[in-house]
Amino acid sequence: MYLGMMAGGHHRGWGMIEDEAWRKGPWTAEEDGLLIEHVRLHGEGRWNSLARLAGLKRNGKSCRLRWVNYLRPELKRGHITPHEESIILDLHARWGNRWSTIARSLPGRTDNEIKNYWRTHFKKRVKAPSDASEGAKTRLLRRQKSHNQQQQQQNLQVDQEVKRIMSLLDENETKLPLYWPHAADHHQEQGFFYSMLDGNIVNVSLPEAASSNEDNFLWDGLWNLNDVHANFINTTRQS
DNA sequence: AATTCTCCCAACCGCCATGCT
DNA sequence: TAGCATGGCGGTTGGGAGAAT
Numbered sequence: 001m002y003l004g005m006m007a008g009g010h011h012r013g014w015g016m017i018e019d020e021a022w023r024k025g026p027w028t029a030e031e032d033g034l035l036i037e038h039v040r041l042h043g044e045g046r047w048n049s050l051a052r053l054a055g056l057k058r059n060g061k062s063c064r065l066r067w068v069n070y071l072r073p074e075l076k077r078g079h080i081t082p083h084e085e086s087i088i089l090d091l092h093a094r095w096g097n098r099w100s101t102i103a104r105s106l107p108g109r110t111d112n113e114i115k116n117y118w119r120t121h122f123k124k125r126v127k128a129p130s131d132a133s134e135g136a137k138t139r140l141l142r143r144q145k146s147h148n149q150q151q152q153q154q155n156l157q158v159d160q161e162v163k164r165i166m167s168l169l170d171e172n173e174t175k176l177p178l179y180w181p182h183a184a185d186h187h188q189e190q191g192f193f194y195s196m197l198d199g200n201i202v203n204v205s206l207p208e209a210a211s212s213n214e215d216n217f218l219w220d221g222l223w224n225l226n227d228v229h230a231n232f233i234n235t236t237r238q239s
Numbered sequence: 240a241a242t243t244c245t246c247c248c249a250a251c252c253g254c255c256a257t258g259c260t
Numbered sequence: 261t262a263g264c265a266t267g268g269c270g271g272t273t274g275g276g277a278g279a280a281t
Contacts, residue, residue, distance in 0.1 A: 025249095025251090026275095045267085046266085047266075060266075061267085064267075065249090065250070068268090070250095097270065098269090099270065100270085111269075116247070116249085120245095
């Protein structure tokens with residue numbers, strides 16, 4: 001049904017062999033079975049040779065993608081839970097579109113899944129915030145600015161803690177989940193970031209602005225997390 | 240009932256990084 | 261050190277399914 005449209009052309013990328021047509025498009029159950037069985041017997045990796053040995057007319061890249069995003073047994077299928085959603089939001093605020101990094105904090109979820117989820121649920125809202133939310137954002141940023149001078153002492157402390165977390169994150173980025181708690185899930189913890197570092201919980205005091213009622217709307221909201229995070233980091237690093 | 244719209248997600252593409260020879 | 265193969269990532273696309281009109 002779907003044959004590669006590049007047959008006979010100049011193939012690019014891995015596994016592309018001149019004059020060979022690769023299958024493209026949706027995978028069949030038979031192809032899935034071949035791939036699963038081969039990975040079970042021989043393990044992951046060497047995707048091009050795997051595809052050849054398994055008798056699949058797919059390039060290695062396609063095989064890897066199918067395995068990673070769909071066939072891996074540890075994958076968690078089904079809807080993103082509210083808790084997972086809050087983690088996605090928080091980590092996206094921190095890391096931006098680093099989907100694979102975010103996915104490492106959500107066992108069983110793939111970068112593709114998280115990326116798709118973000119795009120369908122949040123992107124529009126981030127791109128086109130309402131006038132009301134835009135106004136709230138402006139007010140918040142203005143107020144945060146005015147707080148800066150009063151809080152230099154406090155910020156210095158925050159700065160040190162954030163830097164410490166950042167350095168630990170840099171050392172442990174591939175294995176550490178970091179949760180910037182969602183206000184709705186952590187009412188009793190407002191005003192703190194909890195980061196899971198080597199089994200320890202680290203409390204970081206936030207600037208006052210980020211714990212007022214108005215700003216709780218911000219932490220609950222779906223917009224502006226990038227800006228807020230950047231602002232927080234800038235604020236805490238100005239000292 | 241037919242058409243249009245929106246959501247959802249699998250899969251592809253291009254690019255860059257890394258490892259090997 | 262250069263060149264190639266492979267791995268990995270983020271952006272994008274296309275089509276199916278269900279909702280709305």
